[in-house]
Amino acid sequence: MSECHPRPLGDEKRHYWLAVGMAQATGADLQRALEEGVISHGDWAGVVQRCRGCGWAEGCDCWMTAQEKGAAAVPAACPNAEVFARVIEALDPA
16 A cells, blocks of 8 residues: 655645746746636636646746746646647637
């Protein structure tokens, strides 16, 4: 039987800024999405909470540093990839 060892959540402030940085790197304007009703305050809080539980935070920092702002596709490793893709699609449908 395998044991489950939950990991502690990451620092809220750090992961807030990681989420903001990822949104900027991918062109997902979360503030505009919030203002236009695409996402709710609860959705935004969920973005930060999912980020806090992500095991890819160090890779995230490294990945974002290498991107041109607003030009990158959301990496599959990001637990918020679906939210960012939904925001991008809703605000800038092709």
